[in-house]
Amino acid sequence: MPMTTPLADRYVERRWTSPDGLNLYARDYAPAEGPARLPVIAIHGLTRNSADFGVIAGLIAHSGRRVLAVDVRGRGRSDRAPDPMTYTPDVYAKDVVALMEQAGIEKAVFLGTSMGGLITLALTALKPKAIAAAILNDVGPEVAAEGLARIAAYTGQPVAVESWDDATAYARRINEAAFPDYTDADWAAFARRVFREGTEGAPVLDYDPDIAAPIKAAGSKALVPNLWPSFRALARKKPTLLVRGGTSDLLSSAIADKMKKAAPAIGGRPGSSAASVSLPTLRRAGWNSKRSVPRSKIQSAENRLSLSAKIKAAAETLDHRLKFDLQVDITN
Numbered sequence: 146m147p148m149t150t151p152l153a154d155r156y157v158e159r160r161w162t163s164p165d166g167l168n169l170y171a172r173d174y175a176p177a178e179g180p181a182r183l184p185v186i187a188i189h190g191l192t193r194n195s196a197d198f199g200v201i202a203g204l205i206a207h208s209g210r211r212v213l214a215v216d217v218r219g220r221g222r223s224d225r226a227p228d229p230m231t232y233t234p235d236v237y238a239k240d241v242v243a244l245m246e247q248a249g250i251e252k253a254v255f256l257g258t259s260m261g262g263l264i265t266l267a268l269t270a271l272k273p274k275a276i277a278a279a280i281l282n283d284v285g286p287e288v289a290a291e292g293l294a295r296i297a298a299y300t301g302q303p304v305a306v307e308s309w310d311d312a313t314a315y316a317r318r319i320n321e322a323a324f325p326d327y328t329d330a331d332w333a334a335f336a337r338r339v340f341r342e343g344t345e346g347a348p349v350l351d352y353d354p355d356i357a358a359p360i361k362a363a364g365s366k367a368l369v370p371n372l373w374p375s376f377r378a379l380a381r382k383k384p385t386l387l388v389r390g391g392t393s394d395l396l397s398s399a400i401a402d403k404m405k406k407a408a409p410a411i412g413g414r415p416g417s418s419a420a421s422v423s424l425p426t427l428r429r430a431g432w433n434s435k436r437s438v439p440r441s442k443i444q445s446a447e448n449r450l451s452l453s454a455k456i457k458a459a460a461e462t463l464d465h466r467l468k469f470d471l472q473v474d475i476t477n
Contacts, residue, residue, distance in 0.1 A: 154199070156172040156175075157172075157175075158171075159172070162247070163218060163240045167223065167224040169217075170215070170216045170221060171195060172195045174213075175206060175211060176211045180209065183254055183277050185212045186215065186250075187212060187256040187258075188241070188265065189214075189215070189220070190258050190259030190261060191260040191300060192352050192356070193220070193259075194216045194220045195215055195216050198256075202214050217240065220351065220353070221351055221352070225355070229353070229356070229358035232358065234260070234370070235267050238264050238267040238271045242271065245275060254277050255268070257279065257284065258282040258283060258284070259283055259395060263284060263369060266375040267370075278386075279379055279384075280386045281385065281386070282388040285396050288368070290365075291394045295394060297357070300360070302354075303354070306340075309348055313335075316335045322394070323390070325392070373407065376404065
């Protein structure tokens with residue numbers, strides 16, 4: 146069954162205005178009672194939206210942190226951009242700064258999945274003081290060519306579906322390699338996150354097809370500019386957690402190793418401000434240890450947990466003086 150939490154739907158809808166006048170949307174999860182803690186800003190991947198964070202946002206809010214899970218421009222309930230060439234990480238980062246200013250937030254912990262991690266890195270260059278700590282989920286300052294090719298093959302392409310069964314089949318077809326252990330119920334829930342009901346009743350993808358325009362015009366550099374300087378600045382100075390699933394085709398093991406060389410602390414050096422995380426650590430931090438995971442399936446299980454137990458562990462670690470003490474590699 147898909148992972149759920151009684152806190153997943155406990156949010157209010159927040160609107161804010163981008164620097165160029167778009168009306169943008171976020172889910173705003175109030176923190177549980179307790180000492181004041183820095184909020185978390187959660188940013189989704191290229192074709193996704195704030196619904197991806199339903200489970201983990203509720204868990205983090207329950208731990209005492211406010212969570213703002215955004216729909217970046219062109220996705221979910223946010224406005225579509227009149228100029229599709231504004232669908233780039235630097236513009237998204239400016240939109241996030243506008244959210245922080247309008248919500249009265251000076252500093253936050255950032256949780257970025259895939260493109261959301263690229264936006265976090267872009268924000269590092271734009272307004273470094275806004276970032277207290279960061280979780281980079283399945284992304285680095287460069288993206289593997291294999292993963293980019295897979296995403297480019299479907300992003301912005303027309304999809305003809307007539308029913309939710311069709312939508313579920315589509316979601317499975319383009320993502321099954323990343324989530325080989327998903328059940329039928331998991332895929333049905335996945336489809337509900339990435340599709341919405343269209344005006345004629347049939348499901349439609351919940352993003353502007355024109356988000357692909359910058360990639361078509363400038364190639365991968367439109368989505369992934371030179372972010373290595375930003376990554377080094379972030380990971381060497383701020384608590385940073387790198388999350389990598391064993392079957393990821395976006396964050397290859399070679400890129401992860403390169404990141405560790407660029408910022409050695411991210412490999413988990415004792416006393417460091419950065420780290421990576423493993424499945425055993427996740428089990429100690431709340432993963433149901435009674436659920437048997439055969440060794441041959443650990444890598445796919447790790448991917449499946451990327452927005453649940455993995456980041457729950459990261460959030461709990463952040464509460465320890467915003468320093469990560471996880472010292473193991475997720476690919477082990």
